[in-house]
Every structure is written in C-alpha cells, then in structure tokens.
Amino acid sequence: MAGVGKTALLNKFNNEYLVGAEGINVAIYIEVTRNYDLSKIQKIIGDRLGLSWEKKGPKERAVVLYKVLSKMNFVIIFDDLWEPINLRMLGIPVPKQQSKSKIVLSTRIEDVCDRMDVRRKIKFDCLPWEHAWELFQEKVGDALAHPNPEIRRQAESVAMKCGGLPLALITVGRALASKRTTKEWKHAITVLKIAPWQLLGMENDLLVPLKHSYDCLPNDKLRLCLLYCSLFPEDFSIFKEWIIGYCIGEGFIDDLYTEMDEIYNKGHDLLGDLKTASLLESEDEEHIKMHPMVRAMALWIASDSGTKETKWLVRAGIGLKEALGAEKWNDAERISFMRNNIFELYEQPRCPSLKTLMLQSNPALQKICDGFFQYMPTLRVLDLSHTSINELPSGLGALGQLQYLDLYNTNIKVLPSELGELVNLRFLLLSHMPLETIPNGVMCRLTLLQVLYMDLSYGDWKVGTSGNGVDFQELESLRRLKAFDATMQTPAALQQLAQSPRLAGSTRNLLIKTAAGLKTLELPSSDLWKNMTKLKRIWVVTCADLEEVVINGPDVRPENDLNTLSNTIIRGYNTVPDEEQSVLPDLESIILQGLQKAKIMYKGGCLQQLSSLFIWYCPGLEHLISCANDESEEPLVIIEAFPKLKELYLHGLPRFKSFSTGRYLLCFPSLVSLKVIECPKLKTLELSAKDLLEIHGTNEWWNTLEWEDDTEVKERFMPLFRPLR
Missing domain, CATH: 3.80.10.10 (Ribonuclease Inhibitor)
Structure with missing residues (x-):
C-alpha cells in the first residue's frame, strides 16, 4: 500500500548500496508514472548509458539498448509500477537466474508482480508497534515531554490508529506536534474516528497518495465494494459473506450468474482483487480487514x-x-x-x-x-x-x-x-x-x-x-x-x-426440532436426503421420541478377505459407486442436542464429507456408534465412518463410556481436535486418530483415564492434552 516505505528503501538502496558496488557496471533508478511513456523510459536509460537517440524510433532504440545491456552487469529499478511494463519493447534483457544483473520493481498491486513473472516477491508490512511508536515520538517532538501521563496515553492511542503505516505516523505526528493539553489530544482521537481528513496535512500528504490505488481500480463495482467496507468499525474483522450479501442487495454484484454459489464466488473474487491491490488485508479465508488509513481514505x-x-x-x-x-x-x-x-x-x-x-x-x-x-x-x-x-x-x-x-x-x-x-x-x-x-x-x-x-x-x-x-x-x-x-x-x-x-x-442448514x-x-442413504444436494449442516434438537440415528451408507464390503487377515478395514468411501456418493455430498456438520434416548447405530458406509460432529446433552448415549452385530466373535473390525472428521465435541453425556462397541474400533484418519466435557464414564480412549493434535477436557476427567498398560497409546495421547479451565 502507499506510504509503507517502498520508495524510501529503493532510493536508499540506489544511492548508498549501488553506488560503486563491485561487479555492477550501471545502476538506473526510474520512477514510473501511472501513464508512463515508453520512449521517455528509453531516454532515461539511454542517457545513463551515454547513448545518442537522434532519428531513432522506439524499436530501433530497443535493439540498441538490448545489445548494450547484454554486455554488462546492470541493476534497473522501476519504482511505483501500476501495470506490467514490457521489457522486450523497452529493450531490456531479462537477467538469467545466476546473473549479477537484476531488475527490481515496486508496486502496490501484487498482480503486477505475477504478470511480470517476478522470481521473488517481498511484501512490505507496516511497522511493528515498537518502531511505529518510536517514529511517531520523533515527529511529535517536545509535546510528548509533557509531565502529564494522560497526554502520553492519548498519544499512544493516536499512534495506534495509524496502524503502523510510516506515512501516517509522520503526517499525524507532525500535525499534533503543537498540541499541549489532554483535551487537544482527545479531540485528535475524535477527529481520527469521525473525519480524519480534518487533521492538518492529512488530505494532501496521506489521503491523496492513498487514493491513487482507489482510482486505479478497473471498475466501479470494486470501488463501491471497497467503500462499503468502511461502514464497519475501525480494525474490525469483517466476515466476507456479510459484505457480499450487502453488495448483492445494493446491486454492486450483477445478476450475470443464476446460482447463489456463483454469485457469492463473484463476490469473493471482488474482495480478492481488492486484497491484490493492497486495499484490503486478509485475516483468513473467511475474513478481511481494512487498514485504518485505507478506511480513512474510503470515508x-x-x-x-x-x-x-x-x-x-x-x-x-x-x-x-x-x-x-x-x-x-x-x-x-x-x-x-x-x-x-x-x-x-x-x-x-x-x-x-x-x-x-x-x-x-x-x-x-x-x-x-x-x-x-x-x-x-x-x-x-x-x-x-x-x-x-x-x-x-x-x-x-x-x-x-x-x-x-x-x-x-x-x-x-x-x-x-x-x-x-x-x-x-x-x-x-x-x-x-x-x-x-x-x-x-x-x-x-x-x-x-x-x-x-x-x-x-x-x-x-x-x-x-x-x-x-x-x-x-x-x-x-x-x-x-x-x-x-x-x-x-x-x-x-x-x-x-x-x-x-x-x-x-x-x-443448506436444517434444524429438526421436537x-x-x-x-x-437415517444418514446418508435415505429418500429423505436425495434432493438435499447442498445441505451443509444438520442440527437435531430436543426430539424426545427419537431412538436411533442410523449411519447407513451404500453396501460396503471389507477390502480384505476375513479368512486371510486378522483385521478387517471398512472404508465406505473406497467402495461406494459414484452415483450413490451424490447423497449429501456437502454435509460438513452434524449437531445432536438434547436427545433423551437416542443412540447412533452403524450399519455400513460413511459420511464422506463430515468435518465436525457435536453431541450435547444426550443422556441415553453410551457409545459414539453401536453396531448391530457387536457380539460377533470375528477379529477386530476397523470402521471409518467419518473419514474427513476434524472436530469431535462430546458434552454432557453422563452414560457415555466408549467410542464403539464389541470388536469394532473407530478410525478417524483426519481427526485434529477432540473435546470431552462432562462425560464421567468415559475411562478409555479406544480410537485410532493418527492426525490428532489436541484433546480438551478437565484435569479431573483426564486423571481418571485407564490406559490398561498400553504404554504406546498413553505416550501418543499424553502430550496432546489441553486442560479446560
């Protein structure tokens, strides 16, 4: 983004490091305007090389430049690029990987780097607090020498609102250098909250440079989407789906697409473009943030x-x-x-x-x-x-x-x-x-x-x-x-x-209540679900008559012959025909809550995409799954009923004592987090979970677990325990 210090660093690099650098024949610094002229850039390079351009057109100049530059070690710096620059048309040879010659560029738009096949990108971040506060104090000067500690606290609040952006710290610091009372500093905070452009120097020195990025956005939809983000509080983590829904309502996102998923994907693409332009910051895949000074610019x-x-x-x-x-x-x-x-x-x-x-x-x-x-x-x-x-x-x-x-x-x-x-x-x-x-x-x-x-x-x-x-x-x-x-x-x-x-x-989300x-x-193979192809979550709550939740996928046969192997592995997703996998293809979450007598019966198959399973206050539940033939004398059977489950949460289950029954062992190949609360009868952790990273529970429960002299299991699980407070 603007004001983070790219130009200052490149100037320092050019003026101090490259001057007289060993092995470098020529270093050329070029500040590129938004509407750059190819011939002017060629002239700057030619003048530095001592070349004469009389009666030569751009193509002839490019040929001469290419020949001359190919015979020397050069460093060419392009500062503040707004769009990719055509090196071939300029006549600049692209240095090989091991060459001493380098082309360095700075830009606010990450896409420029990608379209120019940049080999190494360095992201300029804002200053950490310690350095930001140091810079701010330097610019404010004697005002912070005041003995009143309240002024220092107010000054720190102001500095934090600059978000570590050097240009903002400098501009705001200078504007407040003459402030000597707490009321003046409090007023400055109010102005920064409501109308930051009223602060001395903010408009010309900070907001106008930032606005160049806004002006260069390719369409009004992006501009309006950015402005819309400023409606949220300062430094707020914004859920992307909120912004997208609002923008659809406002009409920013057109109706070219008919499916809601496609429309939302278009919204995510718009937000991605704003991030690429350094106007939004990414919190995670689902959230964005707006830098305080970008928000000030937008308002x-x-x-x-x-x-x-x-x-x-x-x-x-x-x-x-x-x-x-x-x-x-x-x-x-x-x-x-x-x-x-x-x-x-x-x-x-x-x-x-x-x-x-x-x-x-x-x-x-x-x-x-x-x-x-x-x-x-x-x-x-x-x-x-x-x-x-x-x-x-x-x-x-x-x-x-x-x-x-x-x-x-x-x-x-x-x-x-x-x-x-x-x-x-x-x-x-x-x-x-x-x-x-x-x-x-x-x-x-x-x-x-x-x-x-x-x-x-x-x-x-x-x-x-x-x-x-x-x-x-x-x-x-x-x-x-x-x-x-x-x-x-x-x-x-x-x-x-x-x-x-x-x-x-x-x-998408279904709550079954009472x-x-x-x-x-029955899940997933039931006529009830065949049309619910977009269902992501099922929440079953306070259904007093419900006796069984049945996992019954398509018929699954063991991978290996029971006559030759001591263990049988059932993986529903390995043998399910493609046409049957379409049942509940997007189901990610199941919540079972307040079911007085329900148990979970396993008859075969799996819930292919399920990533989270929450079970709360089901007093009759004794096992995570019960199998119809659990009295069988067959060898150990390993069941993968939840191949992609990452989160398992068991809470308020007074009779819960095991994950499975009889000779069956539940295997969770993707489980990352297990949380157990108020399950006093669960004394063993008989499950297979190779990717498990954390087990949450009370110390009281953990200390009553029985390991049955299985040292390997104990050593595997002990480091994963995270006590609940």
Missing part, C-alpha cells in the same frame, strides 16, 4: 473529499448511546451506527437518498418508533440483527425498494403483515430468533426471495392436518429461492421439504 472519498460529511454517516463502534439527530440523516446515502449502545430510535428521519442502514449489534436497542421507515423510499439494505427489538414498527411497507433485511438474533416473535409489501426482497434473514407467528399470505408474496434463513426460528409449518402455522405451500411458491436455512418441527413438514426438489435443493413421532433418522 473521505465517500464524503466527496470531505465536502459532504453526512453523505456517508458512519459512527460504527464508537460507543454511541443515542443516534445522531434526524436532521443529520437528511442527505445520507449510507448510514452505519453498528456496534454501539443505542437504546431507542424515537424520531422519524427523512432520508430520500438513503440506500443502506446498518443498526446491527446494538444489544440495548429495544424500540424503534412507528413510522421510522416511512420516509426512506430508496432503502435497499437494512440490518437490525443482534438487537433486542421485539417488534417491527408500523410503516415498514413503505420500503418498496428493500432487497436485504436482516433480523437475525432479535427478540421478534410476530412478523407484521406489512412484510408482505416488501416485494423486492431478495434476502430475508430470520435465524436465531423466537419467531412464533407469520401471518398467512406474507411469505408467498415475496416472490423474488433468493435467500431465506430460518434456522433456530419459525418451524411450525402446516402440512395437511399437521402443524398450526403457515401453510407449507407458501414456501413452495418461492420459485427463485437459492439458499434456504430451515427449521422443521414435525415429521410431516420434514417429509414435505424432502419431496420438494426446489426447496430441498436450496437447503418432531413428535420421529423415531429413526
């Missing part, structure tokens, strides 16, 4: 270079207890008051241009006044998740352009009939809320819905005479639905879901 751009400070009204994560007055909302296009402590919204703002309103993660927010949304005709994205509101205000139906509505983890029990007027909704997120009532005729009016999340939420669907709530047919009328997280409370609704190819094919009369649940 400055969004406010028309600081001239319209309420155009993007962002006060995210700064401890607000009350929203800004309604008069400040009038000109806003995007508003973010997320992650604050706002209690109530009691005014009716008039926002004719507002497109996004983010109020999520205000846990104290309980009431929004009636008519609050009455004058927001262009609103497309509304996030009220993680608040304590227990009802939606009247006037919601005025949001005719709304495409994204998030009510996740609110206290709403009843949806208003007005919700049916939001006919342009594409995203409706209703998960993790105590929703009890949806008026008839609401869901079926939302015909443009593509994403509907309702796990751990409403599940009282009416199928025939079963259920008391909304007719299941309303769900089946959602013909554009691509992603569905569902709660099903009756076997009839579960069966109806399975028999609806569109709904079943859209289901389901009175459901006695057996």
Whole structure:
C-alpha cells in the first residue's frame, strides 16, 4: 500500500548500496508514472548509458539498448509500477537466474508482480508497534515531554490508529506536534474516528497518495465494494459473506450468474482483487480487514473529499448511546451506527437518498418508533440483527425498494403483515430468533426471495392436518429461492421439504426440532436426503421420541478377505459407486442436542464429507456408534465412518463410556481436535486418530483415564492434552 516505505528503501538502496558496488557496471533508478511513456523510459536509460537517440524510433532504440545491456552487469529499478511494463519493447534483457544483473520493481498491486513473472516477491508490512511508536515520538517532538501521563496515553492511542503505516505516523505526528493539553489530544482521537481528513496535512500528504490505488481500480463495482467496507468499525474483522450479501442487495454484484454459489464466488473474487491491490488485508479465508488509513481514505472519498460529511454517516463502534439527530440523516446515502449502545430510535428521519442502514449489534436497542421507515423510499439494505427489538414498527411497507433485511438474533416473535409489501426482497434473514407467528399470505408474496434463513426460528409449518402455522405451500411458491436455512418441527413438514426438489435443493442448514413421532433418522442413504444436494449442516434438537440415528451408507464390503487377515478395514468411501456418493455430498456438520434416548447405530458406509460432529446433552448415549452385530466373535473390525472428521465435541453425556462397541474400533484418519466435557464414564480412549493434535477436557476427567498398560497409546495421547479451565 502507499506510504509503507517502498520508495524510501529503493532510493536508499540506489544511492548508498549501488553506488560503486563491485561487479555492477550501471545502476538506473526510474520512477514510473501511472501513464508512463515508453520512449521517455528509453531516454532515461539511454542517457545513463551515454547513448545518442537522434532519428531513432522506439524499436530501433530497443535493439540498441538490448545489445548494450547484454554486455554488462546492470541493476534497473522501476519504482511505483501500476501495470506490467514490457521489457522486450523497452529493450531490456531479462537477467538469467545466476546473473549479477537484476531488475527490481515496486508496486502496490501484487498482480503486477505475477504478470511480470517476478522470481521473488517481498511484501512490505507496516511497522511493528515498537518502531511505529518510536517514529511517531520523533515527529511529535517536545509535546510528548509533557509531565502529564494522560497526554502520553492519548498519544499512544493516536499512534495506534495509524496502524503502523510510516506515512501516517509522520503526517499525524507532525500535525499534533503543537498540541499541549489532554483535551487537544482527545479531540485528535475524535477527529481520527469521525473525519480524519480534518487533521492538518492529512488530505494532501496521506489521503491523496492513498487514493491513487482507489482510482486505479478497473471498475466501479470494486470501488463501491471497497467503500462499503468502511461502514464497519475501525480494525474490525469483517466476515466476507456479510459484505457480499450487502453488495448483492445494493446491486454492486450483477445478476450475470443464476446460482447463489456463483454469485457469492463473484463476490469473493471482488474482495480478492481488492486484497491484490493492497486495499484490503486478509485475516483468513473467511475474513478481511481494512487498514485504518485505507478506511480513512474510503470515508473521505465517500464524503466527496470531505465536502459532504453526512453523505456517508458512519459512527460504527464508537460507543454511541443515542443516534445522531434526524436532521443529520437528511442527505445520507449510507448510514452505519453498528456496534454501539443505542437504546431507542424515537424520531422519524427523512432520508430520500438513503440506500443502506446498518443498526446491527446494538444489544440495548429495544424500540424503534412507528413510522421510522416511512420516509426512506430508496432503502435497499437494512440490518437490525443482534438487537433486542421485539417488534417491527408500523410503516415498514413503505420500503418498496428493500432487497436485504436482516433480523437475525432479535427478540421478534410476530412478523407484521406489512412484510408482505416488501416485494423486492431478495434476502430475508430470520435465524436465531423466537419467531412464533407469520401471518398467512406474507411469505408467498415475496416472490423474488433468493435467500431465506430460518434456522433456530419459525418451524411450525402446516402440512395437511399437521402443524398450526403457515401453510407449507407458501414456501413452495418461492420459485427463485437459492439458499434456504430451515427449521422443521414435525415429521410431516420434514417429509414435505424432502419431496420438494426446489426447496430441498436450496437447503443448506436444517434444524429438526421436537418432531413428535420421529423415531429413526437415517444418514446418508435415505429418500429423505436425495434432493438435499447442498445441505451443509444438520442440527437435531430436543426430539424426545427419537431412538436411533442410523449411519447407513451404500453396501460396503471389507477390502480384505476375513479368512486371510486378522483385521478387517471398512472404508465406505473406497467402495461406494459414484452415483450413490451424490447423497449429501456437502454435509460438513452434524449437531445432536438434547436427545433423551437416542443412540447412533452403524450399519455400513460413511459420511464422506463430515468435518465436525457435536453431541450435547444426550443422556441415553453410551457409545459414539453401536453396531448391530457387536457380539460377533470375528477379529477386530476397523470402521471409518467419518473419514474427513476434524472436530469431535462430546458434552454432557453422563452414560457415555466408549467410542464403539464389541470388536469394532473407530478410525478417524483426519481427526485434529477432540473435546470431552462432562462425560464421567468415559475411562478409555479406544480410537485410532493418527492426525490428532489436541484433546480438551478437565484435569479431573483426564486423571481418571485407564490406559490398561498400553504404554504406546498413553505416550501418543499424553502430550496432546489441553486442560479446560
């Protein structure tokens, strides 16, 4: 990114190291402008080599340069490249690996390195805190010699907001060199939070250089996506799926793709391009971060270079207890008051241009006044998740352009009939809320819905005479639905879901709750699952009648003949026909919770893609799997029912005593983490797990384990134990 010190280092390298360097005939430093001229670069190189260019065109110059440079050891430095430079057209020979000749370049865009086949890339990181603080103190000077320790604390807070970026530390440090009181320093912190461009020197010395990277982005979708990231709090780890969903709602990501997975992949690609341009940082595969100074630049751009400070009204994560007055909302296009402590919204703002309103993660927010949304005709994205509101205000139906509505983890029990007027909704997120009532005729009016999340939420669907709530047919009328997280409370609704190819094919997460009369649940080979090709998680909770969860894959035969081998290995995934592997191909997680008498029966096959298995408070469970013929006198049978399981969590199982029964041994070839809590009868760890890295449990439980003089097993597992506090 800009300001990290690339140019300073290359200048130092050129002026101090290369001057008179042994074995180097010529060193040439070239600062490349964004719209560089090939002939000007050739002239700079030619002048350094003492060549005359009279009456020679670019191609002739390239031939001469190539001949001359090929006969010497050279170092050519290209500083601040914005796009790949054609060395062949310039006439610069590409040095061989062992040659003393080198071509060095700096760029803000990683893709430039890749497209120029750079052999070695060195990433310039921002300064660590110790060096950042040292540089900041140097630029602030005598102001930090003040005896008041509060000033030093405030100064450290300011320096930390620079994120280790040298240019920011220098610019901000100089701007605050004359500040002598704690109130002046506190004001500086406030300015950096809200309008950093107001600080002396920030605009010209820092924000304008940073903006060059923004200007060079190839399209407006990328620019808007970057600006959107600035709606989140400073230094916040942003879940990529959030940003992508918002951008779809805003219309930044086009509708070229029909499948939701393809649309989200396009969003991930946009975020990847912003990372390549050094405008976003990668936390991990699922999260991104925005450097504080890049965020400052984005907010400055969004406010028309600081001239319209309420155009993007962002006060995210700064401890607000009350929203800004309604008069400040009038000109806003995007508003973010997320992650604050706002209690109530009691005014009716008039926002004719507002497109996004983010109020999520205000846990104290309980009431929004009636008519609050009455004058927001262009609103497309509304996030009220993680608040304590227990009802939606009247006037919601005025949001005719709304495409994204998030009510996740609110206290709403009843949806208003007005919700049916939001006919342009594409995203409706209703998960993790105590929703009890949806008026008839609401869901079926939302015909443009593509994403509907309702796990751990409403599940009282009416199928025939079963259920008391909304007719299941309303769900089946959602013909554009691509992603569905569902709660099903009756076997009839579960069966109806399975028999609806569109709904079943859209289901990603399924919560089966209560389901009175459901006695057996079979995985994966059951007609129940054949249409659920995108299902990632199954959560079975408080099903009091459930007696068996059956693992029953396609018929699996032992790899080896029992007559010739003492051990039999069953690996379901090695012998399953391709056409049968399509059953639950994406199932990654199973949660079994509050099942009073259920046990897990193994009849064959495996759950091919399962990576996590959580079992909570199932008092009747004695074994992870029970086998139908566990009294057999056959030799040891090794079962790989979970070939890709990485995480196994056992919690609150008072009767649990072993992983398998009889002559069967469970093999977990991919297991990394095992957590055991409140399983007092589990005294042995009879399992095979070659990749296991950690076993979590209490010291009390661990100290009661019995190893049966198996020194090898004990030595294998002892170093992996991680005591729970």
